[in-house]
Amino acid sequence: MSADSGAMRKRTFVVTRFDPDVDQAPKTQSYEVACRPDWKVLDALNHIKDHIDPTLSHRWSCRMAVCGSCGMNVNGEPKLTCKTPLADYGDVVEVAPLANFPIVRDLVIEMDGFMEKFRSVKPWIIVAKEKAAEQGTYSQTPEELAAYKQFSMCINCMLCYAACPVVATNPHFLGPAAIALGHRYNMDSRDEGQVERNEVFRGEGSVFHCSYANECSEVCPKGVDPAAAINQAKLLAVVDWASSFVVKRNR
Amino acid sequence: MARASHPQAMTPHRPGSTRTAPPQVPDRFWTQRRMAIYQLFDATGLPYMLVGLLALRVAFALGRGPEAWAALMQDFAHPLYVAFHVLALLSALFVGVRFFRLFPKAQPARLGPAKPPPRPLIHVGLYAAWLGVTAILLVVLGGIWP
Amino acid sequence: MSKLLLRLEPVIWLLFGAGIMLGTMLLPAYLLTVGLGGPLGLLPEGALAYDRAHAIASNPLGRLVLLGLIALPLWKGAHLLRSLLGEWLGHGADGAIGSLLYAVAAVGSVLGIYAVLTL
Numbered sequence: 001m002s003a004d005s006g007a008m009r010k011r012t013f014v015v016t017r018f019d020p021d022v023d024q025a026p027k028t029q030s031y032e033v034a035c036r037p038d039w040k041v042l043d044a045l046n047h048i049k050d051h052i053d054p055t056l057s058h059r060w061s062c063r064m065a066v067c068g069s070c071g072m073n074v075n076g077e078p079k080l081t082c083k084t085p086l087a088d089y090g091d092v093v094e095v096a097p098l099a100n101f102p103i104v105r106d107l108v109i110e111m112d113g114f115m116e117k118f119r120s121v122k123p124w125i126i127v128a129k130e131k132a133a134e135q136g137t138y139s140q141t142p143e144e145l146a147a148y149k150q151f152s153m154c155i156n157c158m159l160c161y162a163a164c165p166v167v168a169t170n171p172h173f174l175g176p177a178a179i180a181l182g183h184r185y186n187m188d189s190r191d192e193g194q195v196e197r198n199e200v201f202r203g204e205g206s207v208f209h210c211s212y213a214n215e216c217s218e219v220c221p222k223g224v225d226p227a228a229a230i231n232q233a234k235l236l237a238v239v240d241w242a243s244s245f246v247v248k249r250n251r
Numbered sequence: 252m253a254r255a256s257h258p259q260a261m262t263p264h265r266p267g268s269t270r271t272a273p274p275q276v277p278d279r280f281w282t283q284r285r286m287a288i289y290q291l292f293d294a295t296g297l298p299y300m301l302v303g304l305l306a307l308r309v310a311f312a313l314g315r316g317p318e319a320w321a322a323l324m325q326d327f328a329h330p331l332y333v334a335f336h337v338l339a340l341l342s343a344l345f346v347g348v349r350f351f352r353l354f355p356k357a358q359p360a361r362l363g364p365a366k367p368p369p370r371p372l373i374h375v376g377l378y379a380a381w382l383g384v385t386a387i388l389l390v391v392l393g394g395i396w397p
Numbered sequence: 398m399s400k401l402l403l404r405l406e407p408v409i410w411l412l413f414g415a416g417i418m419l420g421t422m423l424l425p426a427y428l429l430t431v432g433l434g435g436p437l438g439l440l441p442e443g444a445l446a447y448d449r450a451h452a453i454a455s456n457p458l459g460r461l462v463l464l465g466l467i468a469l470p471l472w473k474g475a476h477l478l479r480s481l482l483g484e485w486l487g488h489g490a491d492g493a494i495g496s497l498l499y500a501v502a503a504v505g506s507v508l509g510i511y512a513v514l515t516l
Contacts (some may be wrong), residue, residue: 014252020270028252076277094252099280101261102271110271112263147360161261165286168276170488171259187360208406211480212353213289231357234410239362241407257487290484296477299416300498302424303471303505309431310463310512313454317447324445327436336432343424350417381422388426388462391453393434394444 008034011086013044015056016096018103026103028094029053041074041081041095045107058107065221068157071098072107078162078219099162114158117174121182121200126193144189151184151229153222160216160226166209174205176216176226183229186236195249198240207233252278292349295342302339351377398492402499409476409499416473419465427466451516460513467509471502 011033018026031048042060049056058081060070065083072081073096075089086093101109131138160176161167167175174182182201186194201207210230217227256274280286312319326332354377355370367373390396402409435445443449453459475498482494 016253018272020272023272026253026272026275073277076279076283096253096275096277099276100256100274102274104267104269104271110261110263110267112265112267113261116263165281165289165484168256168260168274168280169484171257171262172488175261202403202406204403206403206406208410211289211293211477211484212357213286214353215285215289218285225356227353228356231353232359235357236359236362238407238410290481293477293481293484296474296479296481298474299420299470300474300478300501302428303467303469303474303502303509306427306463306466306470307505307509307512310454310467310509310516313447313451314512314516320447320450324436327432333433333437336428339432340425340428343421343428346417347421347425350421354418381425384422385426388423389430392426392430392445394441394449 006037008036009086010091011035011044011089012092013048014092014094015045015048015107016103017056017106019055020105026097035086037087039086041072041079041084041086041093042070044086044093045081045095056107057105066155068155071157071159071162072096073099073162078159080157080159080221083221098158100164100167101158101161111158114156114161114175114177117178117205118156118181120205121174121178121185122193122197123178123181123185125185125188125191126196127190128192138190140189147189148184148187151180151187151224151226154180154184154224154226155222157221159219159221163215163219165213165215166211170209172204172206173209174200174207176220176230177224178205179207179210179233180224180226180229183233183236186233194236194240195244198237201233201237202241207237210234254278254280288349292346295346298335298339298342299346301335347381351381398496400492402492402495409472412472412502413476416469416471416476420469420473423462423466424470454513455516460516464509464513467512468502468506471505472499475499475502 013031013033014028015031016026017023017029031052033044033047033052035044042063045056045058046060049058058070058072060082061067062069063082065080068080070081071078073079074081074084075094078098081095095107097103097107097109101111101113104110154177156177158177164173164176166173179201182197185191186197207230212227212231214227217225220226253275256276258273260274262274281290309323312323327336351374355373358367358373360366368376430440431445434440454463479491479495479498483491486494
């Protein structure tokens with residue numbers, strides 16, 4: 001045990017700054033921060049904003065990796081800054097906004113592109129006729145729940161979009177979280193909307209754009225494994241496509 | 252310390268009210284270890300296509316007769332062909348290992364009434380099949396039987 | 398072309414899936430023998446002599462395996478190269494690049510069928 005194990009450590013944070021009213025392009029600004037040994041990256045950012053530079057903008061909320069707000073690129077890797085210990089890093093820590101998203105200001109990215117793709121997969125239970133309230137609730141066995149539960153754990157932090165080589169190069173691709181969520185509903189025994197969703201999955205945002213790089217699953221902080229969802233979705237989309245020739249459809 | 256993504260990556264169809272900076276990726280995005288391995292995996296597509304075309308040549312040579320076959324075997328003994336076939340072999344092994352690792356989790360929990368075997372079983376089963384097929388083909392093509 | 402490829406994606410994906418699974422299973426033994434062992438004289442005497450090789454290939458199962466060794470790697474390779482080139486060159490040319498690569502795979506497969514039937 002070194003005598004310094006509880007001591008503060010001075011680190012340099014190289015933070016991306018961008019003010020759309022003033023800057024042509026993003027640039028970096030360095031801050032020297034004396035960090036406590038148990039700090040996460042977010043603690044350092046909040047310290048910068050509170051004590052050094054109040055103009056720094058960044059998103060955060062729950063501080064416990066459930067809200068998905070604080071996703072950023074730290075030393076080139078997409079991370080939840082509330083969950084990323086500074087102890088994993090050295091003297092210099094680079095903090096940049098999440099990759100592959102337009103930058104609104106400093107570390108804040110434009111989320112609407114994600115929300116569009118998200119909505120397009122119809123992430124809700126679709127039934128032809130809702131069960132009447134008197135008939136009671138929908139029941140599900142543990143096995144039926146297990147078929148989709150993992151994919152329901154997504155907190156929409158978008159780290160997967162920041163890691164995906166297809167998102168980086170193909171603006172049409174639906175992306176990991178959107179497909180994983182669509183697949184979550186396709187696998188839900190209460191849902192009857194597979195045909196509709198599989199049309200979206202075979203459309204312009206096609207699940208088949210995915211090249212199974214598996215980067216999304218590597219960076220996912222909640223173990224959702226979107227790569228598994230996407231590639232399961234490919235098989236189901238093909239089965240749906242094949243059955244569209246055999247079974248008559250209303251559209 | 253950043254390079255550009257596609258200029259319209261993750262861009263909404265209706266822009267927001269403030270000017271945004273274009274999407275970017277970190278410098279190391281394309282060269283970091285996992286991404287480099289994945290690109291190598293994609294690049295095995297080239298030796299695979301060439302193997303397919305060479306197999307076509309094998310088939311035509313067999314159809315043409317002993318002289319064509321002998322010429323082909325002589326060509327294949329050339330150092331460049333040997334190097335290529337070694338590269339192709341390494342590619343196939345690399346592809347097999349990576350693909351067998353990723354395949355089990357790509358099976359949906361159910362497809363109609365069907366359910367997949369447990370993932371570790373699929374993983375082992377794939378290797379068993381690979382070894383089995385390889386053994387049979389080695390026996391046949393290697394001159395042991397028939 | 399991109400629209401056409403999008404509509405054909407399920408078929409392309411199935412061909413790619415078969416290609417990577419079955420192709421990878423068949424390739425090591427084939428490469429070790431026909432690619433390396435035979436030409437370098439490392440196999441038992443007469444293993445890949447013309448008469449024996451032709452007899453094995455002419456067997457119905459042999460024809461199928463040989464066709465597999467032609468077509469399967471072509472579809473697997475075309476699909477992955479399309480993906481790689483899409484990332485390197487941008488997806489604007491995906492329609493052209495994809496079509497070209499799949500055309501090579503398709504032509505190769507058809508020629509493979511012909512070659513295997515006329516052994």
